[in-house]
Amino acid sequence: MHQMHGAGETGAVQPAIELRGIDKRFGAVHANKEIDLKVDKGTIHGIVGENGAGKSTLMSILYGFYQADAGTIHVDGKLCDIRGSEDAIAVGIGMVHQHFMLVETFSVLENVILGVEGGAVLREGVDKAREELKRLEREYSLNIDPDATVGDLSVGLQQRVEILKALYRGAEILILDEPTGVLTPQEADHLFRILDTLKEQGKTVVLITHKLREIMAATDNVSVMRQGAMVAHRKTAETSPEELSELMVGRKVLLRLEKGEANPAATVLNVENLCVDNAQGVRKVKNATFNVRAGEIVGIAGVSGNGQSELLEALGGIRSASEGKVELNGQDVTPGKGVDAAELRRRGVAHVPEDRHRMAMVTAFSAKEAAILGYEDDPAYQKGVLLDWNAISAATANMMSEFDVRPDNPDLKAANFSGGNQQKLVLAREIMRDPELLLVGQPTRGVDIGAIEFIHKRIVAMRDAGKAVLLVSVELDEIMSLADRILVMCDGAIIGEVAASEANERVLGLMMAGVDPNEAKAAEGQA
Amino acid sequence: MDTFQLIILLLDATLRTSTPLILAALAGMFSERSGTINLALEGMMLGGAFSAAAVAFYVGSPWVGLLAAIATTIALSLLHGFACITHKGNQVVSGMAINILMSGLTALVGIALFAQGGKTPALDKGSRFQPITFPGADAVKDVPVVGPIYSELLSGHNILVYVAFIAAPAAWWVMYRTRFGLRLRAVGENPGAVDTAGIGVVAMRYRAVICSGVLVGMSGAYLSTAQGASFLQDMTAGKGYIALAAMVFGKWRPFPALAACLLFGFLDAAATRLQGVVLPGIGEVPVQLVQALPYILTVILLAGFIGRAIPPKALGRAYVKER
Numbered sequence: 001m002h003q004m005h006g007a008g009e010t011g012a013v014q015p016a017i018e019l020r021g022i023d024k025r026f027g028a029v030h031a032n033k034e035i036d037l038k039v040d041k042g043t044i045h046g047i048v049g050e051n052g053a054g055k056s057t058l059m060s061i062l063y064g065f066y067q068a069d070a071g072t073i074h075v076d077g078k079l080c081d082i083r084g085s086e087d088a089i090a091v092g093i094g095m096v097h098q099h100f101m102l103v104e105t106f107s108v109l110e111n112v113i114l115g116v117e118g119g120a121v122l123r124e125g126v127d128k129a130r131e132e133l134k135r136l137e138r139e140y141s142l143n144i145d146p147d148a149t150v151g152d153l154s155v156g157l158q159q160r161v162e163i164l165k166a167l168y169r170g171a172e173i174l175i176l177d178e179p180t181g182v183l184t185p186q187e188a189d190h191l192f193r194i195l196d197t198l199k200e201q202g203k204t205v206v207l208i209t210h211k212l213r214e215i216m217a218a219t220d221n222v223s224v225m226r227q228g229a230m231v232a233h234r235k236t237a238e239t240s241p242e243e244l245s246e247l248m249v250g251r252k253v254l255l256r257l258e259k260g261e262a263n264p265a266a267t268v269l270n271v272e273n274l275c276v277d278n279a280q281g282v283r284k285v286k287n288a289t290f291n292v293r294a295g296e297i298v299g300i301a302g303v304s305g306n307g308q309s310e311l312l313e314a315l316g317g318i319r320s321a322s323e324g325k326v327e328l329n330g331q332d333v334t335p336g337k338g339v340d341a342a343e344l345r346r347r348g349v350a351h352v353p354e355d356r357h358r359m360a361m362v363t364a365f366s367a368k369e370a371a372i373l374g375y376e377d378d379p380a381y382q383k384g385v386l387l388d389w390n391a392i393s394a395a396t397a398n399m400m401s402e403f404d405v406r407p408d409n410p411d412l413k414a415a416n417f418s419g420g421n422q423q424k425l426v427l428a429r430e431i432m433r434d435p436e437l438l439l440v441g442q443p444t445r446g447v448d449i450g451a452i453e454f455i456h457k458r459i460v461a462m463r464d465a466g467k468a469v470l471l472v473s474v475e476l477d478e479i480m481s482l483a484d485r486i487l488v489m490c491d492g493a494i495i496g497e498v499a500a501s502e503a504n505e506r507v508l509g510l511m512m513a514g515v516d517p518n519e520a521k522a523a524e525g526q527a
Numbered sequence: 528m529d530t531f532q533l534i535i536l537l538l539d540a541t542l543r544t545s546t547p548l549i550l551a552a553l554a555g556m557f558s559e560r561s562g563t564i565n566l567a568l569e570g571m572m573l574g575g576a577f578s579a580a581a582v583a584f585y586v587g588s589p590w591v592g593l594l595a596a597i598a599t600t601i602a603l604s605l606l607h608g609f610a611c612i613t614h615k616g617n618q619v620v621s622g623m624a625i626n627i628l629m630s631g632l633t634a635l636v637g638i639a640l641f642a643q644g645g646k647t648p649a650l651d652k653g654s655r656f657q658p659i660t661f662p663g664a665d666a667v668k669d670v671p672v673v674g675p676i677y678s679e680l681l682s683g684h685n686i687l688v689y690v691a692f693i694a695a696p697a698a699w700w701v702m703y704r705t706r707f708g709l710r711l712r713a714v715g716e717n718p719g720a721v722d723t724a725g726i727g728v729v730a731m732r733y734r735a736v737i738c739s740g741v742l743v744g745m746s747g748a749y750l751s752t753a754q755g756a757s758f759l760q761d762m763t764a765g766k767g768y769i770a771l772a773a774m775v776f777g778k779w780r781p782f783p784a785l786a787a788c789l790l791f792g793f794l795d796a797a798a799t800r801l802q803g804v805v806l807p808g809i810g811e812v813p814v815q816l817v818q819a820l821p822y823i824l825t826v827i828l829l830a831g832f833i834g835r836a837i838p839p840k841a842l843g844r845a846y847v848k849e850r
Contacts, residue, residue, distance in 0.1 A: 066848075085723050085724065086725030101722075102720055103712070103713045103717045104717070105712075106713065114720065115724030119706065120707070121705055122709060125706075
């Protein structure tokens with residue numbers, strides 16, 4: 001079942017990591033089923049799988065965050081009893097978590113030495129650490145000021161602090177959990193160059209991701225997980241994205257969405273010089289001007305936190321505009337002046353917010369309650385002054401069959417559905433009102449591949465039915481496959497527009513980093 | 528020299544009134560910088576004050592009373608920790624519960640032991656902390672300016688006053704210059720970072736609340752065996768909350784918190800001195816307003832008018848490993 005590569009073939013060198021029969025349950029959830037894994041020394045090994053396939057659990061067991069119910073961990077051929085992070089660190093395992101484990105108010109240096117201070121009084125250890133840090137930085141070209149406050153650093157630099165932390169602790173094996181989720185494509189490229197340097201120095205890297213492109217570009221070997229089980233091991237050079245995605249899902253999936261040409265008609269949404277401030281008075285959206293026509297999908301790309309969320313929330317009526325105006329079918333609907341979310345819904349604007357749990361549903365509600373949120377005053381749901389639960393149940397059942405929500409039980413608590421099914425329910429609630437304009441944020445965040453395919457098809461069907469769609473997503477792949485026109489936001493401003501047919505990752509990535517669109521296209525021309 | 532004399536007396540009183548605030552505010556800081564809200568300062572102070580007075584009365588030594596006070600407040604801190612850290616309970620509720628519990632329990636035990644309506648018997652000289660006179664204080668007394676400052680203002684306080692003023696720089700040193708302080712601050716900002724660095728979050732937070740207990744115990748003992756001569760029912764009269772306000776006012780930092788305690792102590796001393804005084808143009812000084820000033824100032828601060836007070840990021844949140 002295992003393939004041997006490189007040094008492994010001689011039999012003289014032990015694999016850096018070997019997991020045998022790792023098994024872990026959380027209550028009724030069987031998160032890891034009898035997992036076997038070998039990671040060769042000095043390689044970059046990818047672990048790929050859908051959300052909830054058990055990748056993060058497996059790595060958390062390896063790093064001592066959880067204890068396995070059964071199975072053994074061998075590092076460099078030696079059986080290790082890893083009961084906590086300190087044990088993992090002691091055998092040379094370092095981890096870069098998906099959500100950084102950094103203290104934002106501390107300097108880089110303080111973050112790095114936390115836990116390995118080298119003495120009860122800081123000064124003794126700090127001077128030594130500073131020297132060591134400089135050496136590591138030079139060796140791996142990490143370019144970080146040790147005295148900078150971590151909270152002031154960009155996400156990409158914060159990630160390098162995490163890598164530095166692991167290296168400072170003498171890590172020989174580095175685990176990275178979904179490291180590129182928050183990076184621009186250029187930052188991600190830089191990360192992969194760092195990983196290559198690490199490999200050249202003889203370190204072993206385990207890369208957990210659900211992005212097949214990264215697996216193909218960066219790894220030597222890849223293991224695929226599905227529903228808690230390890231289903232395949234491949235040499236990266238001998239596999240393809242199609243094979244891997246089929247292994248991940250268990251059936252064939254379309255990686256490229258098939259959609260016809262858009263037929264844009266009249267302008268539905270017209271936004272002029274829209275400015276939005278946050279609660280602290282910081283301007284998050286700066287003079288946004290664009291329109292969305294009937295029968296097209298306009299995508300807004302950008303690194304998370306560049307004003308897309310605020311723009312979407314303002315258009316949905318949750319935030320007020322500070323300046324500028326918004327028109328819907330020629331009528332003024334600038335958010336704030338008597339125009340709120342309820343008014344916009346009455347006028348045919350449907351909004352699927354970015355954060356499902358915080359804004360789109362109440363997870364403690366039953367599915368049928370979640371399915372009428374925001375439309376609970378619809379006469380169809382009323383019986384006198386009371387809610388007509390029979391009608392609501394029927395409507396929910398209809399949404400569930402139409403959008404393939406499983407299990408199709410309107411009385412089940414919303415929290416008990418998987419992320420993909422929760423999202424399908426929210427989309428059903430909004431799309432089945434047959435709105436003029438659909439605002440949709442991160443439609444497939446935390447959603448498995450099978451459901452992604454379904455959700456994408458429904459959004460394209462909206463467009464083909466002559467509706468206007470505004471899509472905000474931080475997944476470039478999603479924007480490029482769904483949108484007909486792509487707007488790029490950086491630091492609150494829309495810095496350019498690219499037709500989907502002309503878009504590619506490099507141009508969009510440069511624009512997301514704030515490079516002028518013309519320069520970005522010129523740079524692409526030279527490359 | 529009348530005004531000068533008045534100022535010296537006022538500052539002298541300020542040192543005495545701010546001492547319990549400083550000790551309690553630093554206690555609050557240790558707990559809160561590690562992520563555990565400590566609303567229980569008021570109740571812990573009360574418990575410490577009672578234990579100190581009762582034990583000092585029986586044993587006849589303020590030092591044994593002080594140890595008893597610290598033992599009591601450490602026990603209460605562990606109770607608070609057990610509810611908030613081990614069982615991840617609501618930290619505000621636990622704190623308030625301890626305050627209510629101690630208000631009733633000190634009165635109950637006091638009546639049962641001494642039958643003086645909740646008071647403890649008055650302590651004699653040997654059972655209280657006595658003023659310490661600096662060498663040469665009497666000699667320089669009549670030297671202008673420097674003399675009164677040395678002999679009246681600096682000299683002649685009890686040991687706990689000096690401890691409080693040493694405690695502030697000591698707390699700063701521990702917080703910012705030691706491994707313990709680094710980890711303590713980290714666990715209040717991002718416990719996940721501490722856990723993944725291989726340090727126990729729970730143990731770290733317990734150590735922080737124990738530090739908090741030691742300091743607030745001294746504060747309680749000061750009230751009943753140094754400043755006063757017995758325990759009186761509810762004698763803290765909101766000092767625990769004022770200390771908490773001073774800690775917030777000082778943005779969870781030792782020196783600004785010290786300054787806030789001095790300011791609040793000064794307002795308290797001024798309010799006492801201004802009682803019944805009629806000022807030209809104003810009329811009788813509204814003492815209640817002066818006494819309310821610490822709270823008003825804290826509210827203004829929290830509203831963001833005097834720079835921003837940013838609490839530790841993980842304050843109030845028990846640590847749960849993410850799934």
